[in-house]
Amino acid sequence: METMPANSSSTAAPTQLPVPRDGIAGAAPYGAPQLPVTHALNVNENPFGPSRQLADHIGRAVSETALGLNRYPDREALALREELGRYLAFESGITVPRPESVWAANGSNEIMHQLLLAFGGPGRTALGFSPHYSMYPEYARDTYTDWVTAERGPAPQFALTAETVTAAIERHRPQIVVLTSPNNPTGTALDLEVAEAAAAALAPTRGLLVVDEAYAEFRRDGVPSALTLLEEHPNLVVTRTMSKAFALAGARVGYLVAHPAVVDAVRVVRLPYHLSAVTQAVASTALGHRAELLGQVALLRTERDALAAHLTERGHTTAPSDANFVMFETFTDRDSVFDALLQRDVLVRAVGPDGWLRVSVGTPDDNAAFRSALEEADPR
Numbered sequence: 001m002e003t004m005p006a007n008s009s010s011t012a013a014p015t016q017l018p019v020p021r022d023g024i025a026g027a028a029p030y031g032a033p034q035l036p037v038t039h040a041l042n043v044n045e046n047p048f049g050p051s052r053q054l055a056d057h058i059g060r061a062v063s064e065t066a067l068g069l070n071r072y073p074d075r076e077a078l079a080l081r082e083e084l085g086r087y088l089a090f091e092s093g094i095t096v097p098r099p100e101s102v103w104a105a106n107g108s109n110e111i112m113h114q115l116l117l118a119f120g121g122p123g124r125t126a127l128g129f130s131p132h133y134s135m136y137p138e139y140a141r142d143t144y145t146d147w148v149t150a151e152r153g154p155a156p157q158f159a160l161t162a163e164t165v166t167a168a169i170e171r172h173r174p175q176i177v178v179l180t181s182p183n184n185p186t187g188t189a190l191d192l193e194v195a196e197a198a199a200a201a202l203a204p205t206r207g208l209l210v211v212d213e214a215y216a217e218f219r220r221d222g223v224p225s226a227l228t229l230l231e232e233h234p235n236l237v238v239t240r241t242m243s244k245a246f247a248l249a250g251a252r253v254g255y256l257v258a259h260p261a262v263v264d265a266v267r268v269v270r271l272p273y274h275l276s277a278v279t280q281a282v283a284s285t286a287l288g289h290r291a292e293l294l295g296q297v298a299l300l301r302t303e304r305d306a307l308a309a310h311l312t313e314r315g316h317t318t319a320p321s322d323a324n325f326v327m328f329e330t331f332t333d334r335d336s337v338f339d340a341l342l343q344r345d346v347l348v349r350a351v352g353p354d355g356w357l358r359v360s361v362g363t364p365d366d367n368a369a370f371r372s373a374l375e376e377a378d379p380r
Ligand SMILES: *Cc1c(COP(=O)(O)O)cnc(C)c1O
Pocket: 044, 106, 107, 108, 109, 110, 133, 180, 183, 184, 212, 214, 240, 241, 242, 243, 244, 249, 252, 253, 254
């Protein structure tokens, strides 16, 4: 969101204003621009909204819940956690043995923040691999955790190997390692051997491995989920979200699966009643309609492959994507391509290595608009 300057509503002299702590003072709030464009392909949302029927069901569930809004919500969100476990069994064929292995919060952003609150902190280090999701360093900053990075392999694969990850763990001795699969902004998925090697390398120091699977449902056939490793690795957490494949970004629901001991630590740092009764009702209703909400994922995967193929045909270097976006290298300066696309009502994201842009997969109409805008914005 475009934000107002911090002091815009104040008439106090700047010298009277309280000073935030180091790292916060002078920092800008994070967020991609929310611009009114026809083709918003910048934050990897699902372009398909819920049907009228589902919206009505959600409305009824919220209306029922509203009758009890004088009471605090179930602070354990147990019914929702059970339903999330059942959903994972359906999606990945994994048996989640009990709801105590699942935890839910306001988006996987809050999940990650809670993990860093519980397992990071002063004197502790979290390790990630660049290019990575831009929020990770901010969770670390806010929880007084040191954030360190190692590099992914060269473009366009941006691969991680067991050797790279193990070497970085030995060098930095982190308490937390974050691996993202499929990765944002590259779109590339992780070989499970890499996650296994990381979990094993962290085990002697009792470190935590977080695999962020925000885009898991978009992965190509045959690409496994780290959920399959949970049974063998009690120091592994897999995080998921309803924001992307589930087309529910506006409801703010993310979750994790881990050993109940990890969940217990997160329960200590969560704010009381962090997940509103309304959010729980919306999420539960949406999970009951997963066939509809996930119905467009197959189409988006097909569109993603077509978009990647189109970019490759144009001569762009393109990172192989298992997500609902594609990162590609531009022929000319990326900022001028970004601006030229925006002039044509197409909003993408300038993230990743210099010279690369990331485009989310939209509806077939969005994707066609992107392709023709790119023809003019970045002539080859
Ligand atoms: C979008 C995204 C998330 C999801 O965030 P929510 O808070 O669940 O909306 C998490 N991790 C990565 C890498 C993402 O790109």
